[in-house]
Amino acid sequence: AQTVTQSQPEMSVQEAETVTLSCTYDTSESNYYLFWYKQPPSRQMILVIRQEAYKQQNATENRFSVNFQKAAKSFSLKISDSQLGDTAMYFCARYSGGGADGLTFGKGTHLIIQP
Amino acid sequence: GAVVSQHPSWVICKSGTSVKIECRSLDFQATTMFWYRQFPKQSLMLMATSNEGSKATYEQGVEKDKFLINHASLTLSTLTVTSAHPEDSSFYICSARMDSSSPLHFGNGTRLTVT
Numbered sequence: 001a002q003t004v005t006q007s008q009p010e011m012s013v014q015e016a017e018t019v020t021l022s023c024t025y026d027t028s029e030s031n032y033y034l035f036w037y038k039q040p041p042s043r044q045m046i047l048v049i050r051q052e053a054y055k056q057q058n059a060t061e062n063r064f065s066v067n068f069q070k071a072a073k074s075f076s077l078k079i080s081d082s083q084l085g086d087t088a089m090y091f092c093a094r095y096s097g098g099g100a101d102g103l104t105f106g107k108g109t110h111l112i113i114q115p
Numbered sequence: 116g117a118v119v120s121q122h123p124s125w126v127i128c129k130s131g132t133s134v135k136i137e138c139r140s141l142d143f144q145a146t147t148m149f150w151y152r153q154f155p156k157q158s159l160m161l162m163a164t165s166n167e168g169s170k171a172t173y174e175q176g177v178e179k180d181k182f183l184i185n186h187a188s189l190t191l192s193t194l195t196v197t198s199a200h201p202e203d204s205s206f207y208i209c210s211a212r213m214d215s216s217s218p219l220h221f222g223n224g225t226r227l228t229v230t
Contacts, residue, residue: 033218043153100160102164103159104161106157
């Protein structure tokens with residue numbers, strides 16, 4: 001099975017600090033997509049950032065950026081200037097474009113931002 | 116844009132009855148929709164892939180006769196939990212995408228409680 005691994009079940013940082021969530025994945029595909037989703041207590045799944053595997057440049061969305069290491073199959077999420085509203089579950093996910101398969105999710109990291 | 120509406124948001128039913136959950140893409144046509152299940156403090160597990168006009172593809176271990184999926188149009192997919200049992204109690208989330216290179220957009224989820 002092609003898996004997505006998040007090795008940090010829970011992380012806690014102070015407000016305004018920078019935090020990095022790790023994710024590694026396994027795939028035999030050459031073209032695929034990687035995502036980070038945020039799930040707050042409301043349980044709504046919110047897309048944070050996406051990365052196409054064929055793009056070498058790391059994706060950035062405001063305070064959120066990724067470190068995509070294709071050879072190492074690593075896809076970490078960095079949150080800068082963390083805010084209380086960033087407290088949530090964060091899921092790393094992968095799917096291979098061109099097919100009808102759904103996302104494969106990691107087990108998630110519970111991020112807590114302390115005031 | 117890219118709004119997915121899921122209804123109902125929560126439902127309580129008695130054991131042995133059937134429950135239907137709707138997933139609608141409000142402002143785009145979704146050729147493929149996906150149904151996920153999430154137990155408390157766990158990740159999302161793909162149940163089935165729903166393609167408009169054809170039979171759904173179920174993941175291993177998911178009973179197709181128990182979880183009936185109908186993708187009647189490009190904007191609507193339904194999941195019917197038949198003869199529900201307490202162990203079917205869970206959080207069910209649908210998602211949809213426009214095409215294979217688009218990110219998934221999620222509904223708000225349905226919390227099902229079977230008494």
